[in-house]
Amino acid sequence: MTSVVPEEGVPEEEDGLLPVPPSPAYARRQNIVAALIPLALGVITGIMSWSLGVGTLSNPGPGLWPLAVSVAMVVTAAVLVLRSGPTGEEETFTREALIVVVAAVSLVGYALLFERIGFEIPTVALLVLWLKGLGREGWRMTVIISLGTTAVLYLLFVTGLGVSLPHILPF
Amino acid sequence: MDFFSPVIAGFGVVFQPENLFYCLLGVTLGMLVGVLPGLGPAATIAILLPVTYNIEPTAAIIMLAGIFYGAQYGGTITSVLLRLPGEASSVVTAIDGHEMARQGRAGSALGIAAIGSFIGGTVAIIALTFVAPLVAGFALDFGPAEYTALALLGILLVSTLGTGSTTKSILMATVGLLLATIGQDPLAGTSRLTFGSDQLLDGIDFVIVAMGLFGVGEILYSLESLRGKSAPAPSVGSVYPSRKDLGESKGAITRGSLVGFILGILPGGGATMSSMVAYAVEKKTAKHPERFGKGAIQGVAGPETANNAAATSSFIPLLTLGIPANATMAIMFGALLLQGITPGPLLVQEKPDLFWGVVNSMYIGNILLLAMSLPLIGIFVKILRIRAAILAPLTILITMIGVYTVRMNVFDMFLMVGLGIVGYLMKKVGFEPGPLVLAFVLGSLLESSFRRSMRLFDGQVTGFFGQPIAATLLVAILLIIVVPPLSRTLRKQRRKAAA
Amino acid sequence: MTVIVGYVPNPLGRVALEHAIAEAALRGAPLKILNVSRPGAYVDASTADVEEIKGLVPESVSYDFEQVADEDVAEAVLAAAQASSASLIVIGLRRRSPVGKLIMGSSAQRILLEAGCPVLAVKEPAA
Numbered sequence: 114m115t116s117v118v119p120e121e122g123v124p125e126e127e128d129g130l131l132p133v134p135p136s137p138a139y140a141r142r143q144n145i146v147a148a149l150i151p152l153a154l155g156v157i158t159g160i161m162s163w164s165l166g167v168g169t170l171s172n173p174g175p176g177l178w179p180l181a182v183s184v185a186m187v188v189t190a191a192v193l194v195l196r197s198g199p200t201g202e203e204e205t206f207t208r209e210a211l212i213v214v215v216a217a218v219s220l221v222g223y224a225l226l227f228e229r230i231g232f233e234i235p236t237v238a239l240l241v242l243w244l245k246g247l248g249r250e251g252w253r254m255t256v257i258i259s260l261g262t263t264a265v266l267y268l269l270f271v272t273g274l275g276v277s278l279p280h281i282l283p284f
Numbered sequence: 285m286d287f288f289s290p291v292i293a294g295f296g297v298v299f300q301p302e303n304l305f306y307c308l309l310g311v312t313l314g315m316l317v318g319v320l321p322g323l324g325p326a327a328t329i330a331i332l333l334p335v336t337y338n339i340e341p342t343a344a345i346i347m348l349a350g351i352f353y354g355a356q357y358g359g360t361i362t363s364v365l366l367r368l369p370g371e372a373s374s375v376v377t378a379i380d381g382h383e384m385a386r387q388g389r390a391g392s393a394l395g396i397a398a399i400g401s402f403i404g405g406t407v408a409i410i411a412l413t414f415v416a417p418l419v420a421g422f423a424l425d426f427g428p429a430e431y432t433a434l435a436l437l438g439i440l441l442v443s444t445l446g447t448g449s450t451t452k453s454i455l456m457a458t459v460g461l462l463l464a465t466i467g468q469d470p471l472a473g474t475s476r477l478t479f480g481s482d483q484l485l486d487g488i489d490f491v492i493v494a495m496g497l498f499g500v501g502e503i504l505y506s507l508e509s510l511r512g513k514s515a516p517a518p519s520v521g522s523v524y525p526s527r528k529d530l531g532e533s534k535g536a537i538t539r540g541s542l543v544g545f546i547l548g549i550l551p552g553g554g555a556t557m558s559s560m561v562a563y564a565v566e567k568k569t570a571k572h573p574e575r576f577g578k579g580a581i582q583g584v585a586g587p588e589t590a591n592n593a594a595a596t597s598s599f600i601p602l603l604t605l606g607i608p609a610n611a612t613m614a615i616m617f618g619a620l621l622l623q624g625i626t627p628g629p630l631l632v633q634e635k636p637d638l639f640w641g642v643v644n645s646m647y648i649g650n651i652l653l654l655a656m657s658l659p660l661i662g663i664f665v666k667i668l669r670i671r672a673a674i675l676a677p678l679t680i681l682i683t684m685i686g687v688y689t690v691r692m693n694v695f696d697m698f699l700m701v702g703l704g705i706v707g708y709l710m711k712k713v714g715f716e717p718g719p720l721v722l723a724f725v726l727g728s729l730l731e732s733s734f735r736r737s738m739r740l741f742d743g744q745v746t747g748f749f750g751q752p753i754a755a756t757l758l759v760a761i762l763l764i765i766v767v768p769p770l771s772r773t774l775r776k777q778r779r780k781a782a783a
Numbered sequence: 784m785t786v787i788v789g790y791v792p793n794p795l796g797r798v799a800l801e802h803a804i805a806e807a808a809l810r811g812a813p814l815k816i817l818n819v820s821r822p823g824a825y826v827d828a829s830t831a832d833v834e835e836i837k838g839l840v841p842e843s844v845s846y847d848f849e850q851v852a853d854e855d856v857a858e859a860v861l862a863a864a865q866a867s868s869a870s871l872i873v874i875g876l877r878r879r880s881p882v883g884k885l886i887m888g889s890s891a892q893r894i895l896l897e898a899g900c901p902v903l904a905v906k907e908p909a910a
Contacts, residue, residue, distance in 0.1 A: 147713040151455055158462060161477055171743025175469035175476055178731045179462065186458035192451050200449055202714025209508040210712075216507055216680075217705050220500075223684060224697035232685065240677050248510055248673025248823065249854050262678060266685060274338055276689045366825055513852045514820050514827030516792065516835070668826035 140199035148193035151186055159183035212247050219243070231281035236263045290632075291413060294640020297342060298648055306343040307645050310350020311652045317351070318358015318371060319664045320675060325355035325371065326612045326718075327502045330494035331679065333619055334686035341623035342638045346645040348619055352612055353405060353595045353649060356555055357657055360397045360588055361664050364390055365518040373555035373591040376563040380576060380583030387579050388521060394661060395525040396581055397588040400537045402654040404589035407541040408548065408596035409646045415549075416632065416643070420604040423629035428733035428740065429748050433757035435730040438607045440764050441551040443719045450768070453719040456710075460720035463488060464727025471735065483695045490618040491690055493724050496700040497717040498615070499683045501707020503676050510673050520665065523658045533585035536566050540586040544593025549600050554610035555591040562590035596646055603627050603639060607726070611718035614725045787815045788873040789860045789894075792831045795875035795907045797839060802905045803873040804844055814846040815867055819859040822852035857893035869900055876904040 135143065161176075162183055168174025219242050226235040240259035244250045250258075270276045297303060317328040329348050336344035359371030364381035377397065384393040426434070439461075443453035466477045467487025478484040525533075540562045547558035566586040567576045576583050598609045599616075606628035608614040620627050625635065632639050687700045707717055741747025749755045788803035790796045800816065807814035820830035833848065840846055853859040864872050876891050895902050 143713055147709075147715070148455075151459060155458075155462075158477055165474060165476060169743060170738055170745070171741075173735045173738055175472045175474040178734065179465040179476060182458055182461045182465065186455065186462060189451055189455040189458060193455060196451070200714055202449070204712050204714075206712065207508075209511065212507045212510065213504050213708060216504060217701065217708075220680070220684065220701045220704075221698065224694055224701065227684075227688070227697065228694050236681060239681065243677035243680070244673060247507060248671065248676070250671075250673055251854075254674075258674060258678075262681065266681060270685060270689065274689075277692065278685065278688070362825060368825060509823075511822045511852065513822055513850075514824050514830045516830045516832035517826050517828055665826065669824050669828065671821070671823040673823050 134201070135199075135203050135205040137199045139205060140203040141197045143203050144197040144199070145194055148190045148197065152190035152194065155183045155186035155190060159187065216243065216247060228279050231279050233263055233267070233281055236266060287417070290636040291640050291644070293636065294644040297637050297641030298346075298645045302340070303343050303346055303641065303645065304648065306339065306347040307350050307649050308652055310347035311354040311649050312656070313347075314351035314354020314356075315358040315653070315657065315660075315664070316667065318355035319361050319667050320358075320670065323502060323506075323675075323679065324498070325352050326494075326615055326721075327498040328355070329612060329615045329619070330491075330498040331683050331686060333491045333494065333615070333622065334690050336619055337622065337690065341620075341625055342641045344619065344623060345616070345638070345642045346649075348616055349599070349642060349646060350649045352616070353401075353592055353646070354653060356591050356595050357398060357401050357588075357653055358664070360401075361394060361661065362668065364393045364397070364584070365520070365665065366515050366668070371555075373559045373594075374588075375556075376559050376587045377584055379563075380578075380580050383577065383579035384581065384584065385518065388519075389579065390518065391521040391523040391661075392525045392529050392581065393584045394520070395523045395658060396529055396533050396585045398654055398657045399525070399530070400533065400540060400585045400589035401592040401657075402650050403537050404541045404544050404591075404593035405596050405646065405650040405653070408545045408593040409643060409650070411545050412597055412600055412643060416600050416604050416639075419600060420629040420632045423605050426605075426629065426753070427751070428736040429751045429754040430757070431729060431733040432737050433748065433754040433761070434605060434607055435726045435733070437757050437761050437764075438551040438601075438609070439719065439723050439726060439730075440761055442610060442722050444764055444768070445550075445557060449714070452715050456715055456717070456720040457723040460723030460725075461727045461730070463493065463720075464724045465731065470728060470732050483693075483699075488699065489690065489696070490725060491622065492687060492696055492700050493703060494615050494618055494721055495683055495687055496703025497707035497710075497721060498611075500680065500700055500704025501711060501717065503680050503683070504704055504708040505711045506672050506676055510671075510676075512672070517669075518665065520661055523661050529581055532581050535569070536562075536582040536585040537589045539565055539569070540589030541593050543586075544590030545597045547590070548594030548597030549609070551601060551607065551609045554598050554612075555594045558594035559587035559591040562586040592650075599643070603631055603642075604629060606729070608722060611721050614718075614722040617725050784810075784812050785815050785867045785869045786810065786812050786871045786873065787817055787860075787864050787867060787869040789856070789875070790816050790818050790831055790836070791829050791875065792835060793828075795877065795905075796831075798907055799873050799875040799905045800836075800839055802903060804840060806871060806873065806903065807846075808844070810870070812870060814840075814844060815863070815869070816840075816846055816848045817860060817863050818848070818850045819856045820850060820852055821854060855890075857890040857897070860890075860894055861897055864898060864900065871900060872898055872902045874902065874904055876906050878906060878909075 159180055162179035163176060165176030166174035167177045167180055219239055223235045223239050237259050240262055241255055244255040244258055270278050271280055314325065317323045317325060329351055355371055356373055359369055359374035360377055363369040363374040363378040364385050367378045367382040369375045369378050381393045384390060439457050443457050444450050466484055468475055468485060475485055543562045543565060544558040547561060548554060563583060563586060566582045567573050570582060598613055601607045601609045602613045602617060608617045617627060684697055687696050690696065710717060748758055786803055786807040788799055790800050803814060816836060818831040821827045836848060851859045872894060874891055874894055891904060
C-alpha cells in the first residue's frame with residue numbers, strides 16, 4: 114500500500130500520472146454505483162437465504178445467518194447510497210485503467226491455457242505482454258526477463274519443490 | 285520455575301538452523317517488500333501462503349512474522365528518503381523524517397528508526413511473554429456467547445478504527461461474512477449460495493480471498509502508476525546517529541514502546557494507529573513543539589518505535605484468543621489454519637514449542653533487523669530503482685502459479701483473478717479490503733458460535749446479557765456504535781450554540 | 784530561438800550543460816534545460832534534482848527547466864526542441880565502440896539524424 118504525502122511547492126503532475134482526484138459530480142456518481150452493487154447483491158443473497166429455510170431463533174436453519182448478514186449488507190449499502198458525497202478516497206478511471214483491463218484479460222487467458230498447453234508458453238507470453246506491451250520495456254530486457262523468469266519458475270516449482278505443474282519440457 | 289521452562293525451551297526451537305534460516309529469510313523479505321513499490325506486508329504474506337504449505341508450521345509462522353515486522357522498517361526508508369511511505373504505518377514518519385533528509389540528516393533518521401524499532405520490538409516481546417499466557421488462561425472459560433461477542437467486537441473495531449469511512453468498512457465486513465457462508469452449512473450440510481457450482485461446495489478457500497484481494501488487487505492497482513514520475517537518486521550520508529540524536533530520542537523511544545504495545549493489542553489498533561498516536565504524543569510532550577514538521581528527530585523515533593512494538597503485540601489477540609487484530613493478522617490466522625493449527629487459548633498449552641518458538645524468534649528477528657538494516661541501506665536505495673513494470677509481472681506469476689499449487693485446480697486461478705479485479709475496483713472507489721478479509725476469516729467462527737449460543741439460550745437474544753464477559757463485550761460494541769455519531773451531533777450543536 | 788540541452792545528472796551531462804550555457808550566452812538566446820527521466824520506479828538515476836541544477840548554473844544566467852517522464856529519450860528531446868523552436872540542441876555523446884552502438888541503438892544518433900536544427904554533440908573530456 115503506497116500513499117503519497119502531498120508536498121508543497123511541487124508542481125502538479127500533468128499527464129494524469131498520479132491518481133487524479135475526481136470532480137464532485139463524478140465522485141458522487143461513482144459512490145452511488147459502488148454502493149448499488151452490494152445493495153443488489155444483498156437483496157439477491159437475502160432472497161436465496163430466505164428460501165434455504167430460516168428456522169427459528171432457538172433452532173436456526175441454514176438460511177438464518179446468511180439472511181442476517183444480507184440484511185446488514187443491504188442496510189449499510191443503502192446508507193452509502195444516501196450519503197454519496199465525495200470523501201476524497203475516490204479515484205478517477207483514467208486511460209491508465211485500460212492497462213488494468215488488458216492485464217486482467219491476459220490473466221484469464223493465462224489460466225485458460227495453463228492446463229491445456231503447459232505453463233511454459235503462457236508464462237513467456239504473459240511476461241512479454243506485461244513487460245513490452247504494458248511496461249514499454251526494451252526488447253533486450255523483455256527477452257532476458259521473460260526467458261529467465263520462466264526458467265527460474267520451472268526450476269523452483271517443477272524441479273525444486275516437485276509440484277506437478279502442467280509442463281511440456283520433459284525434465 | 286514452571287512458567288519459564290517452556291519459554292526457555294522455545295529458544296531451543298528458535299536456534300534450530302532451519303528456523304534461524306527462515307527467520308532471516310522472513311526479515312529480509314519483509315524489509316525488501318517494505319521498500320518495494322506497490323506491495324504491502326499483507327499482500328506479500330498472502331502471496332507466499334502457498335509456499336508455506338511445504339514448510340514445517342513453526343518455521344512457516346516464524347518466516348511470516350519476520351516479513352510483518354521487517355516490513356515495518358522497510359517502509360521507513362521510502363518515507364524518509366522520498367516522502368513516499370511504503371507502509372501506512374510509516375505515513376507520519378514521512379513528515380519529520382523527510383524534512384531531516386532534506387537537511388542532510390537522512391542517515392540519522394534511518395538510524396534512529398532502526399534503533400527505535402529494535403527497542404520497541406524487544407520491549408513488546410518481553411511484555412508479550414508475560415501478558416499472553418495470562419490472556420490465554422483467562423480465555424479458557426470462554427464459551428460460544430463470549431466468542432460471538434468477541435468476534436463481533438473484533439470486526440467492528442477493525443471497521444471503525446481503520447483508515448477511511450466507517451460505513452464503507454462495515455459494508456466490506458458484511459461482504460466478507462457473506463463470502464464466508466458460501467459452501468456447505470457447517471451444521472446441517474445444506475449447500476448455500478453456491479449458485480449451483482460444485483467448485484464452490486467446499487466454500488472459498490481463505491488463501492484465494494487473501495491472494496486475490498491483496499495480492500492480485502494491489503498488483504493490478506500498481507499497473508496504473510507504470511508511467512509515474514521517478515525521483516532523483518537520494519543521498520543518505522552516515523547512517524549511524526550521533527550521541528546527541530540518541531539523547532534526544534530516549535524519551536520518544538520509551539513512550540513509543542508503551543503506546544505501541546498497548547494499541548497493538550486492541551483489535552483494529554495495530555501499527556498504523558499506534559504510529560499516529562505516538563507522533564501526537566511526542567508533539568504534545570515536546571519542549572519545542574514548533575520543531576515538529578521541521579525535522580524533529582522525536583517525530584521519527586516515537587512513531588517508528590511504536591509501529592514495531594504494535595506489530596509485535598498484535599500477535600497477542602491472535603495467538604491467545606484466536607481473534608486477529610488487523611488484516612495482516614487475519615492472513616497470519618489463515619496461514620495457521622492452513623497448517624492445521626487453530627490459534628486460541630489452548631495454543632500455549634498444547635503447542636508450547638510453536639507458541640514460544642514463534643514469540644522468541646522475534647528477539648532474533650529484531651536483532652537481525654538492527655544488524656542488517658543500517659549496513660544494507662545502500663542496497664535498499666538501489667532496489668528503489670526497480671521499475672513497477674518489471675516487478676508486476678514477476679509477482680503476478682508467483683501468485684498465479686502459487687494459487688494453482690494449493691489444490692492443483694485452475695478454477696482457483698479464475699476465482700483469484702475475479703477477486704483481484706474486485707480488489708482493484710474497491711481501491712479505486714475507496715473501499716478497504718482489510719475489514720472484508722478479517723470478517724471472512726472470522727465468519728464461520730462467528731456463525732457457529734452465534735448459532736450454538738442461540739440454542740443454548742433457547743432463542744432468547746437477551747441470554748447474552750446473562751453472561752458477564754459476553755455482556756461486557758456487547759456493551760462495548762453498543763458504545764462503539766452509539767458514541768461516535770452521538771459525539772458528532774453534540775459537537776455540531778455546541779458549534780451552532782457558539783456561533 | 785532557444786538553446787536546448789538534454790541534461791542527465793552525471794559528468795557527461797554537466798559538460799553538456801556547461802557548453803549549452805556558453806552557447807546561449809554567445810548567441811544571446813534563452814536557455815532551456817530538459818531532463819528526460821525514466822518513469823515507473825521510485826528512484827531513477829537519470830532524474831535530475833532541481834536543487835542540483837540551481838548549483839550548476841551561474842546565478843546571472845536565467846533558464847527554463849523542464850522534466851519529462853518518457854522511455855524514449857530521443858523522441859522527448861526532439862519534441863521539446865520543436866515545441867520551443869530551438870536553434871540549437873546540445874547533447875552529451877558517450878564514447879562507445881562501433882559494435883556497442885550497433886547493439887544498443889543510440890538516442891544521440893536519432894537526435895543527430897532527425898533534428899530540424901543544428902546539434903552540438905559534446906564528449907566527456909578524456910581522463
